[in-house]
Amino acid sequence: MAVLIHGRIGESIKRKEDGRFLRGKGNYLDDFVLPDMLHMAILRSPHAHARIKSVDTTAASAMPGVIAVVTGELMAQHKLAWMPTLSGDTQAVLATDKVRFQGQEVAAVVAETKYQAEDARDAIVVEYEILPAVISPDGAKAAGAALIRDEKEGQKDNHIYHWESGDKAKTQAAFAKAHKVVRLQTFYPRCHPAPLETCGCIADVNGATGKATIYMTSQAPHAIRTVFALVTGLPEQQIRIISPDIGGGFGNKVPVYPGYVVATAASLLIGRPVKWVEDRTENLISTGFARDFHMTGDLAVDDKGKMLALRVHLDSDNGAFFADAQPSKFKAGLFHIVTGSYDIPTAHVTADGYYTNKAPGGVAFRCSFRVTEASYLIERLVTNAAIELGIDQAEFRKKNFIKPEQFPYHSATGWVYDSGDYPKAMDVALEKLGYTELRKDVEARRKKGEVTGIGIASFTEVVGAGHGAEFDILGLRMFDSAELRIHPTGKAMLRMGTKSQGQGHETTFAQIVTEELGIPAADVAVEEGDTDTAPYGLGTYASRSTPVAGAATAMVSRKIREKARKIASHLLEAAEEDLEWEVGKFYVKGSPDRSKTIQDIAFAAYTNLPVGMEAGLEGVHYYDPPNMTYPFGTYAVVVDVDKGTGQVKVRRMVAVDDCGVRINPMIVEGQIHGGLTEGFGIAFMELITFDSEGNCIGSNFMDYLLPTAWETPKFELGETVTPSPHHPLGAKGVGESATVGSPAAYVNAVIDALSPYGITNIDMPIGPDKVWAALRSKGVTE
Numbered sequence: 001m002a003v004l005i006h007g008r009i010g011e012s013i014k015r016k017e018d019g020r021f022l023r024g025k026g027n028y029l030d031d032f033v034l035p036d037m038l039h040m041a042i043l044r045s046p047h048a049h050a051r052i053k054s055v056d057t058t059a060a061s062a063m064p065g066v067i068a069v070v071t072g073e074l075m076a077q078h079k080l081a082w083m084p085t086l087s088g089d090t091q092a093v094l095a096t097d098k099v100r101f102q103g104q105e106v107a108a109v110v111a112e113t114k115y116q117a118e119d120a121r122d123a124i125v126v127e128y129e130i131l132p133a134v135i136s137p138d139g140a141k142a143a144g145a146a147l148i149r150d151e152k153e154g155q156k157d158n159h160i161y162h163w164e165s166g167d168k169a170k171t172q173a174a175f176a177k178a179h180k181v182v183r184l185q186t187f188y189p190r191c192h193p194a195p196l197e198t199c200g201c202i203a204d205v206n207g208a209t210g211k212a213t214i215y216m217t218s219q220a221p222h223a224i225r226t227v228f229a230l231v232t233g234l235p236e237q238q239i240r241i242i243s244p245d246i247g248g249g250f251g252n253k254v255p256v257y258p259g260y261v262v263a264t265a266a267s268l269l270i271g272r273p274v275k276w277v278e279d280r281t282e283n284l285i286s287t288g289f290a291r292d293f294h295m296t297g298d299l300a301v302d303d304k305g306k307m308l309a310l311r312v313h314l315d316s317d318n319g320a321f322f323a324d325a326q327p328s329k330f331k332a333g334l335f336h337i338v339t340g341s342y343d344i345p346t347a348h349v350t351a352d353g354y355y356t357n358k359a360p361g362g363v364a365f366r367c368s369f370r371v372t373e374a375s376y377l378i379e380r381l382v383t384n385a386a387i388e389l390g391i392d393q394a395e396f397r398k399k400n401f402i403k404p405e406q407f408p409y410h411s412a413t414g415w416v417y418d419s420g421d422y423p424k425a426m427d428v429a430l431e432k433l434g435y436t437e438l439r440k441d442v443e444a445r446r447k448k449g450e451v452t453g454i455g456i457a458s459f460t461e462v463v464g465a466g467h468g469a470e471f472d473i474l475g476l477r478m479f480d481s482a483e484l485r486i487h488p489t490g491k492a493m494l495r496m497g498t499k500s501q502g503q504g505h506e507t508t509f510a511q512i513v514t515e516e517l518g519i520p521a522a523d524v525a526v527e528e529g530d531t532d533t534a535p536y537g538l539g540t541y542a543s544r545s546t547p548v549a550g551a552a553t554a555m556v557s558r559k560i561r562e563k564a565r566k567i568a569s570h571l572l573e574a575a576e577e578d579l580e581w582e583v584g585k586f587y588v589k590g591s592p593d594r595s596k597t598i599q600d601i602a603f604a605a606y607t608n609l610p611v612g613m614e615a616g617l618e619g620v621h622y623y624d625p626p627n628m629t630y631p632f633g634t635y636a637v638v639v640d641v642d643k644g645t646g647q648v649k650v651r652r653m654v655a656v657d658d659c660g661v662r663i664n665p666m667i668v669e670g671q672i673h674g675g676l677t678e679g680f681g682i683a684f685m686e687l688i689t690f691d692s693e694g695n696c697i698g699s700n701f702m703d704y705l706l707p708t709a710w711e712t713p714k715f716e717l718g719e720t721v722t723p724s725p726h727h728p729l730g731a732k733g734v735g736e737s738a739t740v741g742s743p744a745a746y747v748n749a750v751i752d753a754l755s756p757y758g759i760t761n762i763d764m765p766i767g768p769d770k771v772w773a774a775l776r777s778k779g780v781t782e
């Protein structure tokens, strides 16, 4: 009889890591206190664009507890005033010539306590000559615009890159034949991942051994180690990055920030550990923002409502340094997935990036490198087209979906979608919503003067970068890794190159080992984030952990199972081909009682081996995925709008996701709940904006509004399962799906509600003020 093994794939076991988190016993960066540790505070620019005339540190240096005041000039003496960005540009570590955004790092104080460091920081006197600020791509390209990157040789304007994808001529020809062209001009505003825990590090450079141990809130510790080796010239084996428990990353903790470099340099020079932890405002104004894409999309449609072609142009606002954390080859990230779930025969995408006087970043905020912007544009455009054509939103989508039999599907911009069944996800969502009845209800309510609407978004994502030959960051191929050791007692240690920031890796990756080897999940310890012990990996962001490191875990387990088979054959005195595997044990074909469990085999691997076999039961696997995975889903939202105040209330939110095989369904649902909440925040509340002088508005949680349980709507979840054909477990990533797919669904619902008044677009965040103004502009008042 098969033994029940706890924690296999598909089982919603509770998260192993929650024992310490729920007891307040997590080990976050700020919990670490090293002997003799100093504290660092950073002085930031109050101006968006200004020339530095002088930096006077005399008073600061004389203040109690101050050990050192670090300026750009001092960093320059050590050739560390500038550093490379993940997009191959350069970024100032501490400003020497000019400041280029409000909040830019100008100097740092290292002192015995945090308070002494902050007090002394405020005593540094900087004389600035204020320059005109550039706050948008339009401003960046205007004649006579201030040149932001005047230190870059050959840089004559504020343009960073031009990038194209698709077939221009074919797309033009298709547009010439179109029955109708629908245009949407929209702005995906700058927003911020705003994790609960801000960024920080403790740099501990040991003067005796020369070893630099850096505790860091990093989603990608190995890549950071390599970048640090290249930037500082320290030998890589002498650098140890430890990413402890991380309180949310969402892309914010991928880049290298100046604070990390300054703290490391300070520790090296002073010979004591130096801790630097950002406060909330520093996090919001200076570290990786997200989005900031100005997009225009044209959709060509024939007289039967079939999509013919898509043309998109975007201007990207990259801030003062091009520091997007994304695969090198793609300047606008993976935006060219913009044809989404639709069988659009041809498309042409153009993108231009611009420097502005804003913080750099462009991070993949719960997003696979600009997929969120792409998904938003196509899903908004499709709803607008349906409204303009007078076709039901759901019908129009179904008419144009890529059909299940078209997979693997080659998109017009070069992607090969692995698998999908879009009509099915749509049907499940519509049924859950009771769409047909609801549509009638909407019409009835509208007759009574109510403002109400339904929004749909049927997104397709592309997650799980690499394949390594196509996807790299600064030349580092985007593979990932897993190292598995089975101890003599049958317990296991799994180490990975990824790094959980709350996604539950300690549970789900243990479950993969359970599925493949039959070791209960409780017996598998998962360790990530220490570059001295974990195998090299590119880290956790862009929902790549399950597609890449999850696959590596399955593969290393299978390698070990092959060795286990040989040991079982020795123990059972039966030929290998006469053995059958049943999760957790090998048995002799036809004699199920003659069996050896994986625990028996593990013990034998150290005690009773076949002659000539190497001892031990362990392995490592570096997995380079053959393709990305393409999760998808249909989200549907019902809203009611108050005509008097412009307030939008989300009455229903149905989310049907397909991420292939679900390893832990409860964790997947948790990921979706979180993502839908972040999508809600982006759609209705969160905004980082700038005044004409480049002052950042939205630099604290009074201005930058995050949804709490009070604002967040109730979510009704559904699922379909279309396995990925190339992933060893059939799993696709899911972590970011809901943040990618939901903003358009929320906004489409509002636009559907306002469409009877001729309102076709309101840019996010849709606050009551904007809705009220739009209604008023159409003469609707109450």
Ligand code: CDP
Residues within 6 Å of the ligand: 503, 504, 505, 508, 509, 540, 541, 542, 543, 544, 545, 546, 547, 550, 659, 660, 661, 662, 663, 664, 665, 667, 668, 671, 731, 732, 733, 734, 735, 736
């Ligand atoms: O890279 P990241 O961990 O952020 O994203 P992910 O690979 O989508 O995984 C998020 C969490 O959901 C992890 O704990 C996964 O193992 C889990 N997951 C799952 O249980 N089944 C899937 N098909 C995808 C993810």
